[in-house]
Amino acid sequence: MTDTASIIGAHDQYMTINYGRYPIAMVKGEGSYLWDAEGKRYLDLFCGFGAGLLGHCHPALVDAVTKQARTLWHSGNLTHTLPQTQAAQAIWSSGFHGRSFFCHSGADANEAAFKLARLYGRKNPGKQGKRYKIISAQQSFHGRTFGTMVATAQKKVSEGYEPLMPGYTCVPYDDLKAVEAAVDEVTVAVIVEPIQGEGGVRVPSDGFLPGLRKLCDDRDLLLICDEVWTGGGRTGKWFAHQHWNIVPDMMTLAKGVGGGLPVGVMCAHERVAGLFDHRRHGTVAHATTLGGNCLSMAAAAAVFRTIEAQGLLDHANKIGNHAMTRLRAAMKRSGGRIAAVRGKGLFIGVELNPQAKGATFKNAGEIVDRCRQRGVLVNATQNVVIRLAPSLAIGQEEMDEGLSVLEQVILG
Template identity: 40%
Template structure:
């Protein structure tokens, strides 16, 4: 039985029909079951920070698997201690909690907001409302999809969790109108990824900082997709020059191995006390060994600088292509190696994506009829050039 037939017979159909079966990857390339080679600029949706089968990452994983594969959080182990130290050095003074995914990381942020709200207003207080942005994406657990102000994500799962208020992204007045002393936190993505790569303005994020300070609320950044070097800085907060109180991470942190984390600033680092939160697999030795390998490579190979440099080249080239084909492309936008291309309404992103795959380039669809380019942080200039050639050729053909 073919792989596709097994999927049809045995796998739940929540992802729809998939077009290719991948069997091998190396660097920025993957191969399908027929031996066809593709340039992968989807990166597992911003996960593969070092590309496929990076030697440092693979060696770290094998070494750890042969040493200590799992250790519950009832005990300590060096890989987790090292990963926490590294993250705090990158993010600033504070402490780290490890989990398994971006949704879990955002759940932890929401629980931290509740704990702080209770601390400030008392057990019977009402400081637990959270303001989020329309078209943001924070996960698919019941709490995080309630925080995700998108009808297509929330459809079918009502009643949603209460006490979330939805403001307009990049509209400070919209947030201000919803603000009050009952607000425990404001949670936003510095760059909305799933909605088509829409960056926040620096003024918007600075305004959120001021509003949160005024009302005693926590400012929380969801950097699950835009963090860990993707913007050209390790943390997107530093790229925008705005200090958050807490930040969620996942995706690129493990380079392909599942891991999530939150960083709590020094003021909030002790919100979680013994028994208030936990996880079986979060921060296990294998995951932390991979995270350490990723962070070591980002540091030693100067991959943030590479993301900055080649991201500018990629974006400017895509913007030129957009101007050349205005009847097909609305615009290209992004920060670092997180770039979105928005298409005109009569050119559906799913169809463009299929055409690109046929020509050997993998991208990731996003809402608002966009495609995302999320290549490895160690992508080479020659690979960027190859991707641009395939992209323009495909656009000219559709």
């Protein structure tokens, strides 16, 4: 059963059909390339929602995970393990001095952040008693669990699952005044993506995050930066909030920090993280059995180590700037078919205008399909935005190869 038709046939018979998958089955990866079951090669400029941060089967990750698998596979959170502490230390050393709680996914990490925020709101009540309300942004994405899908604030994500969890409200992204107006006596936290991912790689104006930090300080609100897309070097800094020199109270990570293995992290400063402290409170306030498992942690520690050792933050900035300069030049000759190019590091969005004269596409999905047929994987979001999130280790020639295809399919 190794051909595409048999793999898809078995999927159709035995699995839930919850994803809209392309009619291809991947069997091999190396660097920036994937191969399907028929041996066709694809240049991967999206790396599985950015989770393949160092590309496919990076030797440093393969070595670290293989070594770990041979040494200690699982012991559980009643004991201490070296890979967990190494991963937590790597996050600390990358500039966010918080305590890490490890779990499996972005949603999982945000759930932990929301629970911690509620503990904080109970300990630091307002005039009307305990505070619990969380403010998020329209077109954000924070996950699909019961708690996170309400924060996600996109109807298509929560529709059908009512009654929804109370205690959330959402406001337009990059609108400080709207956040301010939404704060009331029961508000305890604001969650924000430093750059919106699913929302279309939207980079906020420069004053937004510093303003949000100040507002949170003034009103004793916790600022949670959801760095699930942007954390771990994707934007050319370890964490995207560092572009604006702010420090959140909590930060959540997932996707890229596991390099393709399941890792979620909720990282909080001591004054907040202390509310989870078992030694102080004598209860398990939050937990998950396989969170921080040895193999995922070995991968996470190796991701940070490799980025540092190979100078991949600088590399991501260099290749990202080159790509955006090239795409902006294409925008100029596109006659309006490319409406905007935005991003930081290797997190890039290309907004299309299907209404522009000469456009041969109705939406970004058609461009994704045409690129794929020509052996290049990119992604579409918000109907009109092409997203690029290649490996941080991608070479300039590979990037140019992909951009040439993308430009050709957009510009004809």
